[in-house]
Amino acid sequence: EDQVTQSPEALRLQEGESSSLNCSYTVSGLRGLFWYRQDPGKGPEFLFTLYSAGEEKEKERLKATLTKKESFLHITAPKPEDSATYLCAVSNNAGNMLTFGGGTRLMVKP
Amino acid sequence: DAGITQSPRHKVTETGTPVTLRCHQTENHRYMYWYRQDPGHGLRLIHYSYGVKDTDKGEVSDGYSVSRSKTEDFLLTLESATSSQTSVYFCAIREGQGYGPLHFGNGTRLTVT
Numbered sequence: 001e002d003q004v005t006q007s008p009e010a011l012r013l014q015e016g017e018s019s020s021l022n023c024s025y026t027v028s029g030l031r032g033l034f035w036y037r038q039d040p041g042k043g044p045e046f047l048f049t050l051y052s053a054g055e056e057k058e059k060e061r062l063k064a065t066l067t068k069k070e071s072f073l074h075i076t077a078p079k080p081e082d083s084a085t086y087l088c089a090v091s092n093n094a095g096n097m098l099t100f101g102g103g104t105r106l107m108v109k110p
Numbered sequence: 111d112a113g114i115t116q117s118p119r120h121k122v123t124e125t126g127t128p129v130t131l132r133c134h135q136t137e138n139h140r141y142m143y144w145y146r147q148d149p150g151h152g153l154r155l156i157h158y159s160y161g162v163k164d165t166d167k168g169e170v171s172d173g174y175s176v177s178r179s180k181t182e183d184f185l186l187t188l189e190s191a192t193s194s195q196t197s198v199y200f201c202a203i204r205e206g207q208g209y210g211p212l213h214f215g216n217g218t219r220l221t222v223t
Binding site (some may be wrong): 044096 | 145
């Protein structure tokens, strides 16, 4: 059974204070690791897909990295508008569905 | 915008009543999904569809049924709603035929009293 664990559950940062979110996973044949952002009252919004260990993707202040056991979402000099819940998910060899972690709620104070 | 519309956006119903949630997509995607999201459990897959009349169960399918008679519509039915089915329900589509990401609608908040 695929499992995804995200840490920390919640993270408070000051504006400009860089940090990282962790996503640890066990999966029967990783086909893709996905990061999403979710704002209150909205559906998850797709950010990145990572397919193999060593891969990195960047978008504005966000950078996602992948190893064989975990992924990190690095947030550089965050702004209050980066406040959201960040979700991680994996797809296995069957590839038909995503298994999600519980998310990290990020709060960035001005 | 993935062209996904969920209806209704909010619903309150009583225990024991049937409830149907609708997901409509405008871009002819083959794969469609229903997830529920609950505090402490994250997003969990209920059912998914890989084509018209082709569906399969997910992790938490008990008490739910689905139907897909047209490519664009995927219906989720609670035959006899229970309080444990109070949740936020999200529909999603998968882009492409391979291992691409899911794109989600904005959800239906269901309360069973």
